[in-house]
Amino acid sequence: MNTDHIRNFCIIAHIDHGKSTLADRLLQITGTISDRDMVEQVLDTMDLEREKGVTIKASAVRMSYTAKDGGTYELNLIDTPGHVDFNYEVSRALEACEGAILVVDATQGIEAQTLANLYLALESDLEIIPVINKIDLPSAMPDEVAEALESLLGIPAEDIPRISAKEGIHINQVLEAIVNRVPPPKGNENVPLRALIFDSHYDPYKGVVAYIRVVEGHLRNTDSLRLMANNTDVRPVEIGYFAPGMRPVDELDSGDVGYIATGLKTVSECRVGDTITLTASPAAEPLPGYLHPKPMVFAGIYPVEGEDYSNLKDALEKLQLNDASLTFEPEKSQALNFGFRCGFLGLFHMEIIQERLEREYDLDIVVTAPSVEYQVILLDGTQMVVDSPVQLPDESTIAEIREPWMGLDIFSPTEFFGTIMDLANKRRAEFRAQDHPSPNRVHLSFEIPLSELIVDFFDDLKSRTRGYASMDYHFEGYRAGNLVKVEVLVGGEVVDALAAIVHKEDAYHKGQRLVTKLKEIIPRQLFDVAVQASADGRIISRANVKALRKDVLAKCYGGDISRKKKLLEKQKKGKRRMKMVGNVEIPQEAFMAVLRLEEE
Structure with missing residues (x-):
């Protein structure tokens, strides 16, 4: 098709603003999908995407539309992931x-992810078409949202x-x-091929399928x-475009969006x-x-x-075949035996991987607290x-520890200003700036350690602002911090999976809260179990999980006190012997307790 009649566009939005629903309607109205085959969130193929209302994998689809001017246009919709963790894929x-x-x-207005994706789009020099959705609610x-968009973009x-x-x-x-x-x-047909890979997935029959845009x-x-x-x-197995199923073709021209089945294995x-x-006539430099x-x-x-x-x-x-950003390597823990140390783009990415392991591969897993x-x-x-x-x-060999800091943007109604500032202070955030994008909304900018951000920060923000605040974050750099390792000992043995690196000022309080929490969670054994927290080479908190006891005096109806003492002494010796050989099984909730240590 003549490139004058090709339009390549994407839909960007904050989570739950109706991006996938709008994509559904565009596919329906252009006749790309028949009413019979129509399902909600048709481009979101994973159950998790439908449940959480957020696109996790990008996808692309070609539509044909006859405009009012009588011309038939090829519209290529590239659906982007909707969460800050997948920022690179969006870009x-x-x-x-x-x-x-x-x-x-129309009910929420401009939110953090809206602006973050908007700035990414403006950096890529895209034409922005604002659309106000959910006017039926x-x-x-x-009108208010249209005015806010006019002041932001300058579009009437x-x-x-x-x-x-x-x-x-x-x-x-x-x-x-x-x-x-x-x-x-604008691509030139007569220069060496350059095509951008903007996503990929693994197909068991065709190998890795690369989603491409032919630039030149x-x-x-x-x-x-x-x-x-x-x-x-590589020698392609096939090339084609999405409609939204895979449709093989013989060639793709400059400006086209499609796929290449490469046959690669990862x-x-x-x-x-x-x-x-x-391969025969390569381009001088990559995109x-x-x-x-x-x-x-x-x-x-x-x-x-x-x-x-x-x-x-295996799972x-x-x-990893479908998600190259997931990394893992074998790890051994004293408490949990053999497992894997996994790296994720963010906490949401980690939650997705955990759910997929449990659902798709039917595995019972223990996930340690993220660090x-x-x-x-x-x-x-x-x-x-x-x-x-x-x-x-060992602490004696360390000169300094540097931790990653993030730039954090929060959008909220002005009435929640105080409670957001309080949350930020508790999490060691440093205030940078504020502005008011519209009369009753405030935009707050902070710098915050990533370790404070990954632990329930988003949940806490939502509960403090009744769900109205939204946030976006990006990596700023590493800074030196006064950090120490807090270790947990259960029954005198260090449980490595419960260790945490925390700020020195918080070590005592976090150790104390962790021990209190573990005392409630660890089931009572037939012997006393000491739960301790240590930092800087000394014990900073201790609690005892009391032993379960059989009532050995139940059979004594009165009688001599020495008989009762003898029975109690015998029981005490048994408990002591049991303590020497007994193992404490630590439940999954204990590992999650490290996460939920913020004060009530």
């Missing part, structure tokens, strides 16, 4: 487009389409805006291709952001912006039953990276 998907539909909920405020309020994706109201206005306002692709040049299904980041040559060989070119996604949050995953270790390894390998990656500078000047408290060397 690559935006690079594959010329325009973006910015969906804003009784609590909708389309009356020119912003007001739609209801659920009810199908005014969807044609969105399609016309795409045709009239999104520029056609021309691609045939007989061409030998080269992946420029790792210099791998997604790590075909990374998001890489450039594909021809800009390629990064290796870096894990930010680390946790240990262990099978509840030891014999499930190989099943857990993680299969998940972040610290830089440790030793007295001899060497630097090491530590992602688990267990790896921290």
Whole structure:
């Protein structure tokens, strides 16, 4: 097709503002999917995506639309992930487009993720089409939201389409805006091929399927291709486009969005952001912006039953086929035996992986409290990276510990200003700036340690603001901090999986709260169990889990006191003997207790 009649666009929005529903309506109105085959969130293929109402994997679909001017246009919708953890994938998907539909909920207004994705889109020089959704709801405020968008983007309020994706109201206005306002692709057909990989998935029959946008040049299904980041040559199994199923074609031209089934065996060989070119006449340089996604949050995953270790390894390998940002390596814990140390993009990414392991692979697993990656500078000047408290060397050899800090943006109604500032102070956040995007909303900017952010911060923020606040964060850099390791001893033995790296000022309080919590959670044994917390080489808190006792005096009806003493003494000796050989089984809740240590 003539590139003048191609439009490549994506939909960006805050979570739950109606992005997937709008995509459904566009597919329905353009006849891409018949009413009979229509399901809600048709581009969200995972059960988890439907349940949580957030797109986890990007997808692409080609639609054909006949506009009011009589021309037939090829519309390529690239659906982007909707969570801050998948920021890099969003940025690559935006690079594959010329325009973006910015969906804003008429009942909520502009929120943190809306702005974060908007700034990414503006950096990619995309044409922004704001759309106000959910106008059918009784609590909708389309006029106020239109004014806020006008002051943000400079687009007149009356020119912003007001739609209801659920009810199908005014969807044609969105399609016309795409045709009239999104520029056609500018790629040159007569230069060496450069195609951007903006996502990929693993297919058991076709290998890795790369989702591509042909930026320049021309691609045939007989061409030998080269992946420029790792210099791998592949012979494509097939090429084609999504409608939304895979439709093979013989060639893809400049400006087209489609896929290449590479036959490769792992997604790590075909990374998001890489450039594909021809082996015979390669491009001089790859497309800009390629990064290796870096894990930010680390946790240990262990099978509840030891014999499930190989099943857990297989499951993680299969998940890694589809998700190259998941990293894992074997780890041994004294308390939990053999398992894996896994790296995730963020806490939401970790939750998704945990749920998929339990559901799709039917595994019973224990997940330790998440930690972040610290830089440790030793007295001899060497630097090491530590992602688990267990790896921290002896305190006497450490010069300083650096922790990752994040830039944090919070959007909220002004009435919750005080409670947000209180939360930020408790979490060691440093205030940077504030502004008011609209009369009754405030935008607060902070710097905060990542270790404080990953532990229930979002839940706490939502509960303090009755669900109205939203947040977005990005990595700023490493800073030296006054940090120590808090260890937990149960029955005199260190439980390495319960160790945590915390700020020195908080060590005593966190140790005390952890011991109190564990005392409630650890089931009573037939002997006394001491639960202790230690930091800086000394015990900072202790509690005893009292022994279960049989009433050995029940059979004594009166009689001599010495007989009762003899029975109690015999019981005491038995308890002492049991304590020497007894093992304490620590339940899963104990590991999660490390997470929930914020004061009530």
